[in-house]
Amino acid sequence: MADPRPPQAAPEEITGKLHDLxxxxxxxxxxxxxxxxxxxxTTHRVLRANPGDKNARRAGADAAHKLAGILGTxxxxxxxxxxxxxxVMLESAxxxxxxxxxxxxxxxxxxxxxxEAKSKDAGKRRA
Amino acid sequence: MTRRILIIDxxxxxxxxxxxxxxxxxxxxVVLANSGKQGMERAxxxxxxxxxxxxxxxAMDGPTTFLQLQKNPKTAKIPVILLTAKVQGSDQRRFxxxxxxxxxxxxxxxxxxxTQVSQTLGWTQIH
Numbered sequence: 661m662a663d664p665r666p667p668q669a670a671p672e673e674i675t676g677k678l679h680d681l682x683x684x685x686x687x688x689x690x691x692x693x694x695x696x697x698x699x700x701x702t703t704h705r706v707l708r709a710n711p712g713d714k715n716a717r718r719a720g721a722d723a724a725h726k727l728a729g730i731l732g733t734x735x736x737x738x739x740x741x742x743x744x745x746x747x748v749m750l751e752s753a754x755x756x757x758x759x760x761x762x763x764x765x766x767x768x769x770x771x772x773x774x775x776e777a778k779s780k781d782a783g784k785r786r787a
Numbered sequence: 788m789t790r791r792i793l794i795i796d797x798x799x800x801x802x803x804x805x806x807x808x809x810x811x812x813x814x815x816x817v818v819l820a821n822s823g824k825q826g827m828e829r830a831x832x833x834x835x836x837x838x839x840x841x842x843x844x845x846a847m848d849g850p851t852t853f854l855q856l857q858k859n860p861k862t863a864k865i866p867v868i869l870l871t872a873k874v875q876g877s878d879q880r881r882f883x884x885x886x887x888x889x890x891x892x893x894x895x896x897x898x899x900x901x902t903q904v905s906q907t908l909g910w911t912q913i914h
Contacts, residue, residue: 678811678897685807689800725843726798729872732894733804740894744874 683782686734690779693730697771699723700746704764711756721750727771739774742767790815792904793833795826795852796841796870804897805839805870813901823847827855830862837908839891842871842882850885857886866908870895 703720706713724747731739746767749760792815796802799821806817818833820826823844830838838856842849849869856862866888871878874892882890889907891900904910 674812675898678808681807681811682804682897685800685803689803692800725872729893730798730800730804733801733897734894737894744872 682734686778686782689730689734690775690782693727693775696723696727697768697775700727700764700768700771703750704761704768707756707764708761711761717750717756721747724750731771731774734778736774736778739771742771742774790837790910791818791833791835792816793818793820793826793829793835793838793865795820795823795829795838795844795849797821797844798841801841801870801893805895805900808895808897808900809904812898813905815901823849823852823855826852827859827862830856830865831859835865837888837904838865838867839870839904840867840887842869842873850882853885853887868904868907 700720700723703716703723706716707720710716724743727743728740728747731737731743746764749756749764790813792809794802794805794809794817796805802819802821806819809815809817818829818835820829824847826838826840829835840849840852844852847855849871853867853869856865856867868889868891869882869885869887870891870893871882872893873879879890891903891907895903
């Protein structure tokens with residue numbers, strides 16, 4: 661079903677216009693993205709106290725899934741990869757270990773930095 | 788003739804980016820729906836040339852929505868492309884077996900989304 665031909669690039673004028681529109685859209689989506697990151701922070705906090713909390717894992721996996729779907733679309737492919745790793749960890753049947761919790765905290769911190777940097781870039785583009 | 792595309796996704800930022808992308812790059816007319824139920828109504832009212840359908844949605848997910856669209860004679864012939872952040876092969880096979888026109892993955896590139904849709908559907912002209 662997949663088409664082997666590479667997707668064609670858009671003309672430069674359209675590319676610039678789309679990037680401007682995406683920068684504006686980012687400023688609106690930033691709030692939702694921040695809320696999803698907050699859910700991951702809550703998941704981390706709850707799992708640190710109770711590693712067996714399935715609801716926290718489910719909520720965290722959903723938030724990570726949504727972050728994985730949107731961050732790359734806004735030009736943050738590394739954010740998508742990180743979020744996908746978090747989603748896989750939280751969806752796994754294996755119990756959460758202290759090592760997993762450290763990895764989750766690192767991922768949250770890195771995602772936070774990426775999102776902040778992107779917000780600064782988008783702000784410059786709109787200015 | 789301008790193409791008309793219906794985007795069904797519960798995530799507003801995905802709907803906005805995909806819509807912006809298809810309108811700006813390809814000049815297509817975009818119709819948005821935030822749930823499977825609303826998508827089925829819009830499909831019947833708007834007669835889109837194709838539907839971009841998110842897989843993971845609350846209440847009625849993408850595969851269920853697709854099967855409901857197939858049951859309705861007014862929407863059964865509209866080609867449907869699933870949009871998913873699930874990258875596992877087992878998920879992809881399951882989606883392909885439904886009989887959808889294609890599968891596109893999140894995150895997508897806003898600059899090439901319309902080309903990917905065109906290629907998936909065998910449309911020779913983007914506009």
